[in-house]
Amino acid sequence: MVALRAADLQVRAGEVHALMGANGAGKSTLVKMLTGVLRPDGGSISIRGTPRRFRSPLAARQAGLVSVYQDPALVPDLTIAQNLRLARTPPDVVRQWLGRFGFSALDFATAVRELPLPTLRLIDLARALAAEPDILLLDEITAALPPDLAEHVYAAARQWRSLGRSVIFISHRLAEIAALCDRATVLRDGVTVGVVEPAQGGEERIVALMLGAPPEAAARAGIAAAAAPSGPPALEVQALRCGEKLRDVSFALRAGEVLGLAALEGQGQEELFDCLAGLRRPDAGAILAAGAPQHFHHPADAIRAGLVLVPADRVRALLPQRSVHENIALPLVRRLRDWGGLPMRAERARVAEAVRRLQIDTRAAAEVKRLSGGNQQKVVIARWLACGFRTLLCFDPTRGIDIGTKRQIYALLRELAASGAAVLLFTSELSEIPLACDRVAVLFGGRIVAGMPAAGADEATLLRAAHGLRARAEAPA
Amino acid sequence: MTLAAFLRERSLLVLALLLALLVGIITVVRPGTVTPDWIANTLLFAVPLGLMAGGETLLLLAGGIDLSVASVASGAAYLLSSNAAPLGTTLAVLLGLAAGLLVGLLNGVGVAIFRVQPLVMTLGTGLMAQGALVVYSQKIIGQEQLVPRAVATLGSGKFAGLVPYALFLWLPLALLLILGLRRSGFGRLLYAVGDNEAACRLSGVRVWRVLLAAYAACGLLAAVAGIVLVGTTNAADLSLANVYLLPAIAAAIIGGTSIFGGRGGYGGTIVGALFLTVLDSLLTLLNAPEPVKQMLYGGVILALAAAYTRLTD
Amino acid sequence: MTRPGRLLRRHAALLVMPMLVALFLAATVAIHPAFGAFDVQSLALGALPLALAAAAQTVVVLSGGIDLSVGSLMAVANVVAARTMQHAGFGQSLGLAALIVLGGAASGAVNGAVLVASRVPDVVVTLAAGFIWGGIALLILEQPGGGAPDAFLNLGAGTLFDGLVPNALVLLIVVVAAIWLPVRSSRLGLTLYAIGSDRTAAFRSGVAVERTRFLAYVVGGVFSAVGGLALTMTTGIGSPLAGTYYTLSGLAAVVVGGVSLTGGRGGMTGPMFAAYILTLIPTDLIFLNIDPNFGQVIQGTLIVLVVMGGGLATLLRQRP
Incomplete structure (x- = not known):
């Protein structure tokens, strides 16, 4: 599956740049490449004009790009102080930032496990800021953050901009993007479809770009x-x-x-x-x-x-190493009374009927993991057709x-x-x-x-x- | 078809060829060794291993493992031989089987309900069983040890002087396992649970029941193996089956059953058990010392686990 | 949560374990009033190999792995020591011991390298490795035998301070502190806990996960080798089959000592105390005239109960 085909992203020094796109547009893939988790198949990443290739988050950090994620990169069984040492961050600077976020009383000997998620996000942000990155990447950290704490995030991003550095800001909240960001790059289906200035009534353009071509009436x-x-x-x-x-x-x-x-x-x-x-x-x-x-x-x-569920993550619902038949017939053996001999003929008929109705391509039927994503999803639905x-x-x-x-x-x-x-x-x-x-x-x-x-x-x-x-x-x- | 795909599809064939190759080596190294009698004895020696490996196959398929099978087999054999005189053959056999079932159920409760890692759980119960056995053996010191004639016949006798009686037990059980894994709801669920527990849950399967039953079945099969074994040796000792623990797991893995669950079957395990038995007799013929055998087992498991990991990535 | 409460919870093992040991010791004295300095000495000596096996396992478990080859590695070190030291002088024997510890590090490195390179799970690799190391131990010494100079054997015997502190205990503290404290206080110690606790977060924080896993096995190998030397000290000979016992009991000490089998939580002191408790159990049973083989049953039961308790706690937490 190709998640990202032709993504261009240019971030200037001294700007807060929004990265936008609907679910599955390729944002998270782009972020993983920027931060060294995934390696791109093609294209290049340059910081201050120098081409870079990151092999790990550590390398990205050393090149001046530091990220803060929706789920903080803090190790739960270590204390805050230990987590700072882990990422080689000076605690004094982190403490200063946390003071500005209203957490001056935070005890650095506290285990991360014992702190609520919003606090952790701000610690993670403070840690990232303390590393003095040229580019700060904020990946949906304002999602489910209380307004007062989100306000601290905006303030930090603005301050970073005033220092002549850059912030890449990812969020689903159009209002905060309009208020905070200088420009926005919009991705759709793994391709950059436009760069917009959200402040001057650009909201509507962003919405239009995210939607793509008007739907067929x-x-x-x-x-x-x-x-x-x-x-x-x-x-x-x-x-x-x-x-x-x-x-x-x-x-x-x-x-x-x-x-x-x-x-x-x-x-x-x-x-x-x-x-x-x-x-x-x-x-x-x-x-x-x-x-x-x-x-x-x-x-x-x-x-x-x-009530039966077809989940988003097909991997969660399928038996990857088993056949299409066994995957479809799985709910048919769910009860204790089905543990005995299988009614093979009746089962085969039900499965065949479901396969026919969904037009599942059964050429690679021996192992479901070798089917295409679409066929896998059909198998999940077919399971419920066969079961009722x-x-x-x-x-x-x-x-x-x-x-x-x-x-x-x-x-x-x-x-x-x-x-x-x-x-x-x-x-x-x-x-x-x-x-x-x-x-x-x-x-x-x-x-x-x-x-x-x-x-x-x-x-x-x-x-x-x-x-x-x-x-x-x-x-x- | 790529080589990897070929090996994946036809791993059983490749293994059977390896087995034939081993037999070939034996005929070359020691001409005249391979006789109907030798074949009968090899099959006989493979029975306890094949039965224990059967239990491990069920568990590996379901994503588990059991390190207590050796203690269970020894325990069942010892219980049988020390109670045959007072209780009679039938009750003594039932007692041995019940002990296996009990340990299996205990393992199942720990793994399926309390979600303990199978390895640690079965290590613990194995220790418990072995210790309890030692204590028991000292409690009944002086009591007559007896391997009943029927059990001795099962473990060492041959029908018409050629076909081991143990095969009359193993073949139906093997058939039951092979067919059961393919054609029963429970067999289907073992693969499913080992492949993806979350998917089973989403499909309404209560995973704990499947695991509990699998561990119980494994305990029972280990007890049966112990009983056949005591018939072969004609004397129970406390560490009778201990040497079978690693080969039992190895036979299943060599036979193509994935250590990660969800793929394999008992047919492969049978070939794996025969392969190990023939390998053992070849090494014995070559006067290879015990430690070399042990290292070879370890190496074979490691190499095959690594190979399967690469093939299925 | 208040500070003392938090300290209490984080260091529960540190508080509970000494109390448990004291309780067991008190019970032992109550059962057997003649329990004196000599018995304490032999207790400390008897617990030494187990404590070191537990130390080896602790390092690996903290990093999120499991090592089923600890006992076999100990056996290799044990038989190598018994064979090479048999006719050596005291000075030579110390040199040999140093070499054996280096060899332990190398063996651990082999385990770790195979593990990282093959991507086969820890359990399978170390299970197979256990049999290979066990075979090597048997090749080096077929039957229990060999020996070491008396001066070397006596390192662990005797007492300090008028018989109050057994030398074996001092030896344990010195050795574990000398190996573990530098590791614990260095970056390696931090990354070890980090990858055991949350591999993704550790990776994102810039930790080299695979290298840390590898190093955990190296440190484990060092402890295993020292454990093998301790085995030589306590038994005076080399025995190639001691392996399985110390793999299982070491794991038991780790579990009883409050180290989480999922990694990242626990410390080195808990398992050390647990090793003493697990050694005291059979002693007490002997004094009680109960079959000491019950010790194995109790150890097995203890493992099962502790891990089941952990499982139950997880279940209850998931279902509020």
Whole structure:
């Protein structure tokens, strides 16, 4: 899979430069190359005009490029002081920075394990600043950071700019990018599609660039609208709360309906799907399947209630070394009473039917790990076709999948809905929501902030709502 | 087809050829050695190893390992021989099997429910079993040790003077294991759990049940192996099966069962067990000292584990 | 969390383990009032090889690995010492001991290099390596035998300060401190804990992960070799089959001594105390007229209970 094809990024001295792109646009791959975790297949990286090749994070650091990640690079069992020694950072400078962030009382003999995540991010930031990098790379560190602490991050970035150095700032929050960044480079499908100045009303251009070409209007043609659903909802969620991210979510999903869910990364959608699939227990709220309240202790309980999950990460769902047949038939042997002899003929028929409906390419059927990403995802869906279900939970099922297979998957979702299934579809590709969904709900900060019919949900509206901005009266051209 | 792919697809064939090569070397080095009698004896010696390796195969497939099999086999043999006189053959055999099942279940509870690393758990239970056995042996000092005739026949007798009776036990069990791994839900789940536990969970499989049953089965197979072994040696001692621990794991790995789980089968393990048995008899013919054998085993495991790691990357 | 509370938790092993040792010693004296200076001496001597095996294992486990070849490496050092020192003078024997320790470092380096180069998991490599080293030990000395000059053997015997402090204990403290303190206080010690705790974070902080893994096995090899020498001291001979016992018991001491088997957490002192406890158990059983073979059962049970307890704690933490 090619994550990055032609990414250009030029950062000037004395600027805060935003790096933007939808999920899967290639941001994280670019960051890994910049910081020496991955080596590029082609192209070059230069700092102050000198071409550089990093073999490790250490080499990148020595060349003057230091990164701060969403999950801090601090070793949990060491103290703060030890972590500073590990990265060869002078503690006094770190202490000065932390003082400016409002953490002057922090005891450096504290084990990192005992500190909350936001504090750790700021320690990591202070450590990076103390290394005096020419280029400071901040990778989504403001995500889920309280506003007062995020303010310290902005202040540090501005100060770095005033010293004539550079900051690469990655974030999903358009508002903070407009306020902080001088320029923004936008990536789409692994290619740099534009460089924008966000301050002067560039927000709309960024949104337009991230979206790419306008979606084909006729794409949904030929897909019959589902019959108006009636009866009790196949799935009802009431005031669901789980952990820090999922705060309060309620919705109902009827049989024969595809409900789209739009959200940026980390708005609580993972927790929502985990709760519905029996992988996590909610802290509060209720889940009702066909009107009956459910308490899932294990995915087996959710499957029995008719809720089945297609996760984003195919690697998580597949048996890479086993055949297509065994992967599809896995849920068929999930119960104790299936441990005996296998009904090979019946099983083969069910698997063959699922393979046929999904048009899975079975030329490399002996080991699923040798299938293409699209075919792997079809295998995961085929598993549930063979097993039977009432509600299909699809978490970003088309991530990293070619356009043809995407179409097939969306057509299948429509077809399933038409035959009476309910589908909940989270996708990070907003342009595709109108292709597959009847309705769409937008999740932001662990709550549903907007809901609308999918037909009227153009991407600009969705993207704005997903960024926590109020929907505007008229959509831009 | 690349060489790597060929070796991956046909590893069993390659191994069988290696086995034939070994037999060939023996006929060259010591002409006249390979007779029907020699073949029968080789098969007989391979039975306890093959049974213990069967248990390890189940566990390796499921991503586990059991280091207590040798202690369990010795224990079952010792329990059998020291209780045969007072309890009678049937009960004594059942007692030995029950001990194996018990240790296997204990391993299973630790690994499947308490999520202890299999290696450490089975090291601990192996120590416990071995220690308990020593204590037990001193408690019953003076009691008559007896290997019942039926067990001795099983372990050393030959039908019509040619076919070892042990094969009549091993063949059906081997068939059961091979078919069970391919054609039963439990077999399917062993591979699945070893390949990706998270995927099993997502598909509604309760992984702990599979692991618990696998460890119990391994304990039981080790006990059966111990009983056959005591029939062969006709006398139980406390470290009877200890030399089989590494070969049991080695047989499975040589036979193409992945140490990381999810790939392999009992067919390969059988060839692996035969390979090690023939290698052993070749080394004995060549008067190779015990330590050299031990080093060779270690080297073979290491080389094959490294080779499989590269082939499957 | 308050500072004392945090200190208490972080150094729980340091507080609990001496108390446990004291408790076991008190129990021993209660069971066997004649327990005196001589018994303390033999206890310290008996615990010496086990403590060093535990030290070797601790270094590797802290770095996130596991070494199942510790006992076999000890056996190699033990038989090499017994063969070469048999007719040597005291001075010569010290020179030989130094060479053997160097050899231990080299053997550990071999383990580490194979491990890093082959990408096969620690467990498999060291299991196989254990059998290879064990075979080498048998090749060097087929039957228990050999010896060492009395002056060398007596290094661990006797006491200091009017019989209060056994020499074997002093020897243990000196040796472990001489090897471990420089490592612990250097950058290597820091990176060792770091890769055991979180390899990704350590890598991102600029740690050379593979090199650190390799060095952990080298330090482990040094401890194993010293452990082999201690085995020569306590038994007076070389025995090629001592291997498995010290692999397993050393691991037991590590687990009982509060070192996390997932790496990164724990210290060197806990396992040292645990080695004394594990040595006291069979002694107490002898005094109680219970079969000392129960000692093995108790060790096994102790390992199983400790790791199961750890597993249970993890389970409870995951399910709030």
